Structure formats: C-alpha cells, structure tokens
Amino acid sequence: MSDPQLVLAARVQAALSAAFGPSYADADPVIRPSSFADLQANVALPLAKKLGRKPRDVAEEIVANLDTAGVVSDVQVSGPGFINLTLSDDWIAGEAQRALADARLGVPAVEKPRKVVVEYSSPNVAKEMHVGHLRTTIVGDAVSRVLAFLGHEVVRDNHVGDWGTPFGMLIEHLLDLGEDAAARGDSSVRDLTAFYQAAREKFDGDATFADRSRARVVALQAGDAETLRLWNVLVEVSKQYFNDVYGRLGVTLTDDDIKGESFYNDLLAPTVAELEDKGIAVISEGALCAFPPGFTGREGEPLPVIIRKSDGGYNYSTTDLATIRYRVDTERVDRMIYVVGSTQALHFQMVFAVARMAGWLGDDVEAEHAQIGSVLGTDGKLLRTRAGRTVRLAELLDEAIERAGAVFDEIQHDEPFDDATRASIVRDVGMGAVKYADLSVARDSEYVFDLDRMISFHGKTGPYLQYAAARIRSIFRKGGLDPADATGPIVLGHPTERALALELLGFGAVVQQAADTAEPHRLASYVYAVADAYTSFYENCPVLKAPDEETKASRLALCAATLRTLVTGLDLLGVPTPERM
Numbered sequence: 045m046s047d048p049q050l051v052l053a054a055r056v057q058a059a060l061s062a063a064f065g066p067s068y069a070d071a072d073p074v075i076r077p078s079s080f081a082d083l084q085a086n087v088a089l090p091l092a093k094k095l096g097r098k099p100r101d102v103a104e105e106i107v108a109n110l111d112t113a114g115v116v117s118d119v120q121v122s123g124p125g126f127i128n129l130t131l132s133d134d135w136i137a138g139e140a141q142r143a144l145a146d147a148r149l150g151v152p153a154v155e156k157p158r159k160v161v162v163e164y165s166s167p168n169v170a171k172e173m174h175v176g177h178l179r180t181t182i183v184g185d186a187v188s189r190v191l192a193f194l195g196h197e198v199v200r201d202n203h204v205g206d207w208g209t210p211f212g213m214l215i216e217h218l219l220d221l222g223e224d225a226a227a228r229g230d231s232s233v234r235d236l237t238a239f240y241q242a243a244r245e246k247f248d249g250d251a252t253f254a255d256r257s258r259a260r261v262v263a264l265q266a267g268d269a270e271t272l273r274l275w276n277v278l279v280e281v282s283k284q285y286f287n288d289v290y291g292r293l294g295v296t297l298t299d300d301d302i303k304g305e306s307f308y309n310d311l312l313a314p315t316v317a318e319l320e321d322k323g324i325a326v327i328s329e330g331a332l333c334a335f336p337p338g339f340t341g342r343e344g345e346p347l348p349v350i351i352r353k354s355d356g357g358y359n360y361s362t363t364d365l366a367t368i369r370y371r372v373d374t375e376r377v378d379r380m381i382y383v384v385g386s387t388q389a390l391h392f393q394m395v396f397a398v399a400r401m402a403g404w405l406g407d408d409v410e411a412e413h414a415q416i417g418s419v420l421g422t423d424g425k426l427l428r429t430r431a432g433r434t435v436r437l438a439e440l441l442d443e444a445i446e447r448a449g450a451v452f453d454e455i456q457h458d459e460p461f462d463d464a465t466r467a468s469i470v471r472d473v474g475m476g477a478v479k480y481a482d483l484s485v486a487r488d489s490e491y492v493f494d495l496d497r498m499i500s501f502h503g504k505t506g507p508y509l510q511y512a513a514a515r516i517r518s519i520f521r522k523g524g525l526d527p528a529d530a531t532g533p534i535v536l537g538h539p540t541e542r543a544l545a546l547e548l549l550g551f552g553a554v555v556q557q558a559a560d561t562a563e564p565h566r567l568a569s570y571v572y573a574v575a576d577a578y579t580s581f582y583e584n585c586p587v588l589k590a591p592d593e594e595t596k597a598s599r600l601a602l603c604a605a606t607l608r609t610l611v612t613g614l615d616l617l618g619v620p621t622p623e624r625m
C-alpha cells in the first residue's frame with residue numbers, strides 16, 4: 045500500500061482504536077488535503093461531539109496514540125482540533141522507488157476480479173455517428189481500459205441499433221438503388237445520412253413504397269432468409285464505417301464486441317413470458333406494461349414501461365430487458381455499465397427497476413447508467429454545422445488532424461521530421477486532443493467542442509500532456525540513456541522533487557476511483573497534475589547537469605517514474621504518446 049491517504053488513514057484508525065476502543069477501528073478518519081502539511085485528519089471534531097469532549101483534547105489523545113514510525117515526520121494539532129500530518133521524505137522516496145521498480149507502478153490488481161460489461165458507442169446501423177456517439181465511444185473505451193488494468197474481466201459490448209421498423213424502408217431503398225451500389229461502395233449507400241433521408245422521403249411520399257417497406261418489416265421479423273441477407277448488406281456497410289472511426293480514434297472495439305439489438309430478437313418473447321409469469325407485466329390500454337414502483341407522471345399516475353405494444357410489436361425497452369436477462373443468466377456478469385447519453389436516464393431507471401422486480405438485478409448484480417452529457421458548439425447550443433445539420437464525425441476528426449498539423453508546425457522541435465513521421469505524430473496529436481478534451485470534463489457535464497482550445501499545447505490539453513512525455517524521453521535521448529536503466533536510488537532534496545514524488549504515489553488510488561465510479565475524468569485530472577508537478581521540478585532541478593552523480597541518478601529515476609506514470613495514465617485514457625514531438 046503506497047497511497048499516502050490510505051496509509052495515513054490506517055495509522056489514524058489504529059490510534060483511534062488504541063485511544064477509544066476497538067469499535068473505532070473502522071471509523072472514518074476524515075483525511076483531507078491540508079495547506080499546512082501534506083494531509084490532515086479531521087476526525088477529532090465529529091468524534092468530540094459524540095464523546096462530549098473538547099475536540100482539541102480528543103485530537104491530542106489521537107496524536108498520543110499515533111504510530112508515526114517510518115511514515116510520518118511531523119504531526120501538529122491546529123485550530124479547533126485538526127491533526128496536520130507531514131510524511132517523511134524517506135517514506136515518500138522509498139515508495140516512489142518501489143513503484144518505479146514495479147511493472148504495474150505499484151498498482152496491485154484487485155483481489156476479487158469481477159465480470160463487468162461495459163456497453164458503449166452503440167451507434168445505429170445505416171445512420172451517421174454523431175458527436176454524442178463520439179463521446180460514449182471515448183468514455184466507454186477509457187472505462188474498459190481502466191477496469192481491465194485493475195484485473196477485472198471486461199466484456200466490451202457495442203449495442204448497435206440494427207433492428208426495428210426503419211429497416212423495412214432501408215432495405216426497399218437498397219433494392220431500388222441496386223445491391224451492387226453497396227458492393228461498389230457507391231456514395232448513395234456509403235453516405236449514410238443521405239441514404240437514410242432518401243429512404244425516409246420515399247416512405248413519406250410514396251404509398252406503394254411505404255407498403256413494400258411495411259411488408260419487408262414483417263418478413264424481417266419472421267426471419268425470411270432473403271430479407272435477412274439484404275439486411276446484412278446494410279449492417280456490413282455500417283460496420284465498415286464504424287470500424288473506420290474506431291480505427292482512427294484508436295478505440296479498442298472490434299466486430300466481436302458487437303451485440304446489436306438484433307442479437308436479442310429471439311430472446312424477446314421468452315423475456316416477456318417470464319415477466320408475465322411473474323405477474324410483473326400486465327395489459328393496460330391494449331399494451332403489455334410493467335409499472336415499477338415510484339415512477340409517476342404529472343398527475344401522480346403510475347408510469348408504464350411498455351413491453352409489448354398493442355400491435356404486438358416489441359420495442360427498445362423490451363430489448364433492454366432481454367439484454368439484462370441474457371447478461372445475468374447466460375453471461376453471468378457482476379456489473380453492467382451503460383455508457384449512454386443522459387437524455388436516456390429515465391428509460392434506464394425504469395428498465396433497471398423492472399429488472400429488479402424480476403429478480404435479475406440485485407445485491408450481487410449491479411447495473412448503472414454512466415450518463416453522458418451533450419456536446420455543444422462554441423455558440424453554447426447543441427453542436428451543429430453552420431447549415432444546421434448534425435456534424436459528421438468523420439469530418440470533425442479530419443478537421444482536428446488538420447488543425448493539429450498547423451499547431452504542430454508552429455512549435456519548436458529538437459529535430460526535423462520526415463513526412464511520414466510528422467503525419468503519424470500529427471494524427472496522434474489530433475486524436476489525443478479530441479479524446480483528452482472529452483475525458484477531462486465530468487462525463488455527465490456538457491462541454492463545448494472547441495478545436496482551438498483542445499489542440500493548444502498549453503493548458504489542460506492532450507497535446508500538452510503528450511509533449512510533457514516527449515520532453516522526458518528527449519532528456520534520456522540527449523543523455524544517451526534508457527529510462528529502464530534509471531533505477532535511482534531516489535533521494536528527495538528540493539521541495540519540487542518531493543512534491544513530484546508524492547504526486548506519483550497517488551496513481552493507484554485514482555485508477556481505483558475511476559474504475560469504481562466509471563469516471564475517467566478523475567484520471568485525466570490526475571495525469572495533468574503529474575505533468576504540472578513535473579514542470580515545476582524540471583524548472584528547478586537540472587537533470588543531466590545535476591551537481592553530482594547521486595543527484596543525477598535520483599532525478600533520472602524521478603523522470604523515468606514520471607514518464608511511465610504519464611504514458612500508462614494516458615494509455616488508460618486511450619490517448620497515445622508519440623515517442624518524439
């Protein structure tokens with residue numbers, strides 16, 4: 045255990061138990077950051093109230109029982125009863141040294157790995173991905189990487205919208221264009237927005253086309269082989285497009301991770317039957333509905349989850365219920381994380397409530413909606429093109445790379461780059477910028493998609509962090525050294541060395557938190573804090589020109605530990621770190 049907060053918490057708890065009895069052994073020691081020391085323990089205040097004593101006296105008694113050996117160099121009671129704790133330099137140095145020597149940077153794998161489904165991206169077939177999907181894709185991928193790093197069994201799940209009534213008109217439109225148009229990669233099919241709109245227009249304006257489309261839906265749902273084959277042509281065109289976007293973004297999703305809505309088609313009827321058998325689904329106004337407790341409309345009337353429409357058709361909610369049932373009964377997962385827009389919050393709350401009524405979710409199986417906020421344009425409104433269309437993802441990514449190129453050419457480089465190297469760095473910078481910007485805000489907040497800010501080499505941006513890592517690599521190159529050989533020993537002299545080492549020790553706790561909460565922005569902020577601490581260190585402590593060999597060895601070790609923390613942290617966020625910049 046090397047996280048300072050956890051180590052100090054354990055020491056304070058031991059002191060509590062020694063001073064006030066074993067029932068206080070798990071009391072929250074209320075460890076907080078401190079402006080007077082490294083950390084402070086504030087437990088004396090609530091405890092004094094409970095014991096009917098003066099907080100300062102309680103604090104003194106805790107301190108009298110505190111084992112400081114090996115960890116704490118100074119302890120002071122201040123103000124009404126805060127306990128200020130200063131960690132010893134030797135302890136910090138030793139823990140940093142241990143992290144450096146460990147392939148996992150001192151972050152242990154969890155003792156009890158869980159099977160976790162992370163459902164993310166989930167675009168719709170025969171429709172363009174929009175920026176909302178960009179965000180669920182980036183956040184979901186980071187969540188998956190973090191959980192996998194901690195040793196959990198991660199099931200990436202791309203719940204693509206590949207089923208339902210629109211496919212009738214889409215298939216008929218494909219037949220009108222000629223199937224070979226898809227095979228040729230003709231733009232009438234490849235341009236998904238245009239394809240979808242053309243089908244829609246015909247459906248609305250041409251009665252025979254609409255009839256054909258409706259008949260086609262029936263054939264699709266009945267499993268007609270020729271219809272399924274045509275449907276598959278559409279699915280394949282879309283998959284190529286999704287994979288193109290995933291490849292450019294460096295997202296870990298593959299075709300094997302796709303379990304679209306169609307996958308659950310055969311499970312809908314048995315799911316509904318089980319809900320009926322359990323008395324959860326009842327007929328209301330012709331439709332089969334469940335009424336989860338606690339969900340009411342404006343007038344206090346109970347709100348239904350419609351499970352089978354009055355025309356006999358199933359819907360989005362039915363599919364989501366069948367999905368949960370499948371994940372619990374067949375995949376036997378422990379936790380499901382739905383990385384989906386916050387606009388669907390009520391849908392998920394109600395679906396989860398029904399699943400709980402059915403006994404599919406409970407204490408041992410968790411489901412959570414990891415809500416994703418909207419992406420806004422610089423005008424503060426939902427991101428649109430100037431013509432008012434939704435922005436196409438591919439164009440957005442092209443633009444990011446183009447701007448990254450312009451900014452990249454303006455900065456000073458140690459060496460000239462050939463075209464291919466430049467292109468590859470610029471791609472990493474552009475994608476890293478977009479991804480980091482997305483991950484650095486709390487996932488449920490809105491954020492403004494502003495390429496100029498994202499691609500800057502200054503401030504809390506992807507390029508700044510990539511550059512910080514590249515700068516450390518360049519120190520090793522200049523010294524003709526390999527970071528792997530920089531093994532210390534770490535000795536802390538200058539305050540910025542101490543601050544940097546202390547920051548590095550927080551990595552494991554942050555990764556754990558990001559995994560528990562499915563909130564990668566915690567890790568994004570941490571990586572930035574590391575780069576910041578490194579910058580102060582670098583400005584104050586010459587490395588290659590250190591005053592003596594011991595100091596040089598220690599500083600090189602700090603550089604190596606920082607580099608690995610940055611690279612590992614950014615990799616968990618899915619942000620690449622080019623070797624040179």
Ligand code: ARG
Nearest residue numbers: 166167168203204205364384
């Ligand atoms: N395809 C849906 C959309 O684009 C998202 C699916 C979310 N996942 C789910 N299990 N309902 O809005």
